[in-house]
Amino acid sequence: MNKIKTFKIGGIHPEKFKISSDVAIVNAPIPETVTIPVRQHIGAPAKILVAKGDKVKVGTLIADADGVISADVHSSVSGEVTKIEDLEVNTGYYEKMITIRVEGDEWEDKIDRSSDIIREISASPEEIIKTIEESGVVGMGGAGFPTPVKVRLPDGKKVDTLIVNGIECEPYLTADDRLMQEYAEQIVIGAKILNKALGIQKAIIAIDENKPNAIKSIREVTRRYVGVNIQVCTTKYPQGAEKQLISAITGREVPPGCLPVDVNCVVQNVGTIFAIYEAVQKHKPLFERIVTISGDGIINPSNLRVRIGTPASELIKQAGQKDEIGKIIFGGPMMGNAAINIDAPITKTTSGVLLLQPQSVFEPESSSCIRCATCVDVCPQGLEPFAITDFVRNGEYQEAKKIHVLDCIECGCCSYSCPARIPLLDYCKLAKYEIRKKK
Amino acid sequence: MLKVSTAPHFYSNIDTAHIMRDVIIALLPAGLAAIILFGLNALITIVTSVAGCVALEYICCRWWLKIKPTTGDFSAIVTGLLLAYNLPCNMPIWMNLIGCFAAIVITKIAFGGIGKNLFNPALVGRVFLFISFPVQMTSWVKPKLWDFFNTDVSTSATTLGILKHTDPSELDKIYQLLPSWSDMFIGNIGGSMGEVSALALLLGLFWLLYRRVISWHIPFYYVTTFCVLNFGFWLYTGNIIFEPTTQLLSGGLFLGAFFMATDYTTSPMSIKGKIIFAIGCGILTFVIRQYSSYPEGVSFAILIMNACVPLIDKTVKPRIFGTGRK
Numbered sequence: 029m030n031k032i033k034t035f036k037i038g039g040i041h042p043e044k045f046k047i048s049s050d051v052a053i054v055n056a057p058i059p060e061t062v063t064i065p066v067r068q069h070i071g072a073p074a075k076i077l078v079a080k081g082d083k084v085k086v087g088t089l090i091a092d093a094d095g096v097i098s099a100d101v102h103s104s105v106s107g108e109v110t111k112i113e114d115l116e117v118n119t120g121y122y123e124k125m126i127t128i129r130v131e132g133d134e135w136e137d138k139i140d141r142s143s144d145i146i147r148e149i150s151a152s153p154e155e156i157i158k159t160i161e162e163s164g165v166v167g168m169g170g171a172g173f174p175t176p177v178k179v180r181l182p183d184g185k186k187v188d189t190l191i192v193n194g195i196e197c198e199p200y201l202t203a204d205d206r207l208m209q210e211y212a213e214q215i216v217i218g219a220k221i222l223n224k225a226l227g228i229q230k231a232i233i234a235i236d237e238n239k240p241n242a243i244k245s246i247r248e249v250t251r252r253y254v255g256v257n258i259q260v261c262t263t264k265y266p267q268g269a270e271k272q273l274i275s276a277i278t279g280r281e282v283p284p285g286c287l288p289v290d291v292n293c294v295v296q297n298v299g300t301i302f303a304i305y306e307a308v309q310k311h312k313p314l315f316e317r318i319v320t321i322s323g324d325g326i327i328n329p330s331n332l333r334v335r336i337g338t339p340a341s342e343l344i345k346q347a348g349q350k351d352e353i354g355k356i357i358f359g360g361p362m363m364g365n366a367a368i369n370i371d372a373p374i375t376k377t378t379s380g381v382l383l384l385q386p387q388s389v390f391e392p393e394s395s396s397c398i399r400c401a402t403c404v405d406v407c408p409q410g411l412e413p414f415a416i417t418d419f420v421r422n423g424e425y426q427e428a429k430k431i432h433v434l435d436c437i438e439c440g441c442c443s444y445s446c447p448a449r450i451p452l453l454d455y456c457k458l459a460k461y462e463i464r465k466k467k
Numbered sequence: 468m469l470k471v472s473t474a475p476h477f478y479s480n481i482d483t484a485h486i487m488r489d490v491i492i493a494l495l496p497a498g499l500a501a502i503i504l505f506g507l508n509a510l511i512t513i514v515t516s517v518a519g520c521v522a523l524e525y526i527c528c529r530w531w532l533k534i535k536p537t538t539g540d541f542s543a544i545v546t547g548l549l550l551a552y553n554l555p556c557n558m559p560i561w562m563n564l565i566g567c568f569a570a571i572v573i574t575k576i577a578f579g580g581i582g583k584n585l586f587n588p589a590l591v592g593r594v595f596l597f598i599s600f601p602v603q604m605t606s607w608v609k610p611k612l613w614d615f616f617n618t619d620v621s622t623s624a625t626t627l628g629i630l631k632h633t634d635p636s637e638l639d640k641i642y643q644l645l646p647s648w649s650d651m652f653i654g655n656i657g658g659s660m661g662e663v664s665a666l667a668l669l670l671g672l673f674w675l676l677y678r679r680v681i682s683w684h685i686p687f688y689y690v691t692t693f694c695v696l697n698f699g700f701w702l703y704t705g706n707i708i709f710e711p712t713t714q715l716l717s718g719g720l721f722l723g724a725f726f727m728a729t730d731y732t733t734s735p736m737s738i739k740g741k742i743i744f745a746i747g748c749g750i751l752t753f754v755i756r757q758y759s760s761y762p763e764g765v766s767f768a769i770l771i772m773n774a775c776v777p778l779i780d781k782t783v784k785p786r787i788f789g790t791g792r793k
Contacts, residue, residue: 037788042477120471199477271788283789355470366471389470390478395540396582398483400731405682405738409788412736432787440475447483448582454473 032237034262035272038408040441042199042265042362044238048322048329049202053210055333056319056346060130062105062337063115064090065123068375069172071097073124082109087136087313090126093161099174100164101126104315104335106134118340118358118372119365125373128337138311145213146309149221156225156308163307164314164376168299169193169268170359172377175300179225181289187226191277191295192219194235194242195261195268198360201380203318204298206331208235208242212249215298218305219256226294231256232277233298238263265362266439270295272408284435299379319374321347323357325383339371340381354386362440392449403442403452409435413442413452420455425466428459436460483581486731487541489678493671494548494726500654500664504610505556509660515560517547519567527576534580542581546570549589552661552722553766554596557608562600569595586773587733590766597766607657625658626651626717627762630708641707651716661722668721681729684738685745689724690715692749700757708757720752723765733773740776740783747772 067073074091084090084103091101103126111127135141151159161176181187192215196204208215219231233250235243237260250256261267261276271282273295280291288295296304299317306312315336322329327348334343340356357364358378374381403413411432419428433456442452501509524543528536537543550570554563570592578584597604607625629644646656654664662668675681694711701709714720728734728748735744748768755764 037786040479042479275788281789284787286789353469355472355476357476361474361476363474364476365474366469366476368469368471370469384476390476391470391472392478395483395537396580398486398542398582398731399734399736400486401736404736404785407785410785411787412785414736431784435787435789438474444475444477445479445481447481447486449478449482451473453475457473 030259032260032262033276034264034267035276035408037410038406038441039264039266039272040406040445041263042444044263045199045322046202046205046238047200048320048331049205049239049241051202051206051330053206053318053331053333056335056338056343058105058130058133058335059338059342061110061127062130062335063125063127063339063373064101064104064337065117065125065373065375066091066101067123068101068336068377069099069166069174071095071099071174074098074101076112076124076126078109078112078126080109080112083107084109084128085134085136087139087315089313093164093174097174097177099166100162100313102164102313102315103128104337105130107131116369116372117375118367118369118378120368140310140312145217147217149217149224149308151221151308153225153227156221159308160225160304163303163312165300165303165307166314166376167297168303168317168376168379169297170363170377170379172375175296175304178294178296179222181226185289186292187228187289187294188230188292189278189294190219190222190226190228190231191273191293192231192233192298192301193268193270193273193295194233194239194246194298195273196239197236197263197265197268198362198364198380200322200382201320201360202322203320203331203379205239205242207298207302207318208239209245211302212245214305215246215301216249216253216256217309218301220253221304221308222294222296222301223255229255232259233257234259234261234273234277236261236263236267265441266408266437269408269437269439271437284432314376317374317376317378319343319378320380322380323382323384324388325350325353325385334374336376337373339373340367341370343374343381344370344383349383350385352386353383354389355384357382357384362444363438392451394449394451397448397450400447402445402447406441406445408439408441409437411436411456413456416459417450417452417455420459425459425462429463433459434463483540483542486680487545489675489680490545490726491541491548493674493680494545494552494661496667496670497552497661497664497722498548500667501552501556501660504654504663505608505660508556508608511560512554512556512558512563512660513548513551515563516551516554516567517544519564520544520547520550520571523567523571524576527572528580532576532580537581540581543571546575546588546592549661549726550592553589553593553659553719555604555607556660557606558596558603562596562603565599566592566596582732584732585776586770587727587730590727590770593766594770609657610655625762626656626713627756630713631762635706635708638707645713648712648716651713656717658717659719659722662719665716665721668725672721672725675725675729682738682741684741685729685734686724688742688745689728689748689752690720692746693720693752696750696753714756718756718763719765723752723769724748727765728769728772733776735776735779735783737780737783737785739785740779743779743783744772744776747775
């Protein structure tokens with residue numbers, strides 16, 4: 029067994045709450061209507077291809093990628109398009125959404141619905157990338173960066189390592205964990221597919237220490253596949269952040285303003301890898317994903333396979349909600365966002381829905397900075413959140429830029445550990461926003 | 468009612484009061500040692516000092532700054548304890564309260580309260596009293612070893628005083644006057660109340676490190692720099708005044724290095740900065756102890772380095788991820 033690795037600068041150890049890691053994935057019931065946002069990724073919203081009254085099947089393309097950084101969107105149900113309008117997504121913003129009334133469950137014919145594992149990779153590299161593109165695959169770890177853009181390397185760039193991100197360092201979330209436990213072989217094949225597309229031989233599946241079952245199942249499979257290895261990493265937040273993970277696995281650091289490809293790496297989340305496997309081997313576009321529904325406000329914390337566009341309220345109904353709820357979080361408690369719209373749809377990037385009881389909702393009251401330097405110690409990017417905060421409070425955004433606020437990865441380690449409860453991350457985000465606005 | 472807020476939605480349970488509580492716990496062994504060694508006087512001085520600091524902070528916040536009193540974060544208690552530990556046990560109460568005033572009102576509140584002060588409040592309190600009332604501040608009561616005292620109480624009888632004020636050529640006399648290392652270790656010597664027991668201070672240090680209230684850098688580099696300098700000069704000159712073990716165990720070095728130099732507000736933010744700060748403290752302590760007219764240099768050394776902190780923080784930055792390394 030090789031050495032357990034980790035990133036070198038900063039990091040925190042929040043409580044794990046992985047209460048749903050032993051609960052097998054089950055299908056969430058198909059709701060009566062779904063609302064599918066046409067932008068579930070970073071980049072331009074997709075162009076809508078359907079109109080009110082159109083009939084669609086499961087897997088029908090309903091919106092087409094608009095430009096290079098964009099992604100296709102497919103219908104997750106079969107039925108009739110009833111509305112196309114701006115609705116509130118979980119972030120509180122309004123996005124164009126396609127509402128589909130569900131009728132039956134009829135899938136597109138090309139989709140292979142069997143549970144057989146297809147091991148032979150017959151597609152050529154170019155075909156693989158094209159399929160990924162046509163299947164609307166985006167980074168499913170949370171950022172939602174269109175996968176084809178990552179996989180299609182810019183001229184002159186070379187990649188030697190594919191890192192499969194099986195680190196789920198956010199508390200509560202277990203979707204990736206379950207995926208690795210139950211679909212280990214598919215993930216390894218997915219990694220092989222991406223290796224072929226990238227023209228490289230080396231893939232490393234990184235898993236953090238607190239997932240012994242996932243490590244076991246992935247390790248068993250990797251023994252049978254050449255070129256795919258497993259690397260166990262320390263349980264530490266934010267181990268799963270792209271730059272931190274690359275530094276842990278390869279020792280290379282992505283310079284400020286650069287991309288992983290600049291240090292010859294490509295990082296993909298296991299969920300994305302699984303979607304790639306399904307897209308390439310099973311011709312199945314990305315229209316469903318695993319979502320962890322958990323939190324102390326949930327009676328049965330579980331991992332559900334959810335059709336994109338399903339309202340969160342449906343999942344909450346399925347898992348059972350305790351009497352009083354103080355907060356609903358889309359994503360993890362460290363980086364996710366609190367929603368007020370309980371009917372906001374699950375998107376390609378929603379890894380979890382968390383319900384917190386009122387007593388678990390912490391309302392920090394900030395006091396004076398005591399210069400304890402905890403924020404400096406925990407920042408995985410080596411920034412000085414306290415100094416950024418001082419500049420932002422005085423409106424000196426350019427000064428904040430000089431001390432690298434744009435390198436902030438918004439992991440929240442600083443706000444989490446500040447003993448004076450200063451919302452340091454909010455100040456960093458504000459600085460980034462103001463600096464980018466000026467450009 | 469659903470609450471919305473920005474991420475993160477979780478917070479560590481360590482807040483300012485939690486940290487200060489840990490510091491107070493770390494300071495307890497030294498206080499206990501002081502009471503065991505110096506009796507009731509020590510207790511009275513500690514209680515006066517703590518009560519004085521808390522009351523002044525409350526009054527200032529309430530009626531001067533007109534903000535919610537910050538006494539709830541226990542930082543005034545820490546200041547009070549540290550100030551008391553820096554005083555001789557038979558300090559008159561009114562002088563003690565003047566020290567509290569210098570510490571809390573002049574050094575802390577006048578600069579804007581917790582986190583804004585440039586200098587360590589307890590140390591300013593101590594130095595203020597030291598300059599104002601040099602006689603009372605250097606009349607050391609000894610727990611047992613009365614024979615070290617001259618009849619004139621104004622003559623210092625701390626270990627460092629003995630080293631400083633005895634003719635170095637009279638080695639026999641010095642050895643006769645010096646307490647044993649074990650006495651120095653447990654605190655059976657003259658000195659400020661909280662500084663005498665190295666054992667109690669070490670227990671406090673271990674607690675601070677165990678609870679991760681402080682990092683090891685400042686105590687380590689401070690003490691090491693100081694010891695290395697003494698050791699070098701001792702080897703070179705053979706003068707007993709540089710003898711490292713005695714220098715290490717006497718005076719306020721441990722109290723200063725473990726509890727005062729590590730004060731969050733008045734020490735640098737980055738690890739590199741902390742190392743520079745600690746080495747500076749070590750060198751200054753050495754220079755003041757050995758070459759100034761004062762036998763002790765810890766408080767001046769730390770205060771001088773406190774003044775350098777903004778400069779250190781401006782120049783020494785942590786390494787940004789992805790830069791400055793191959």
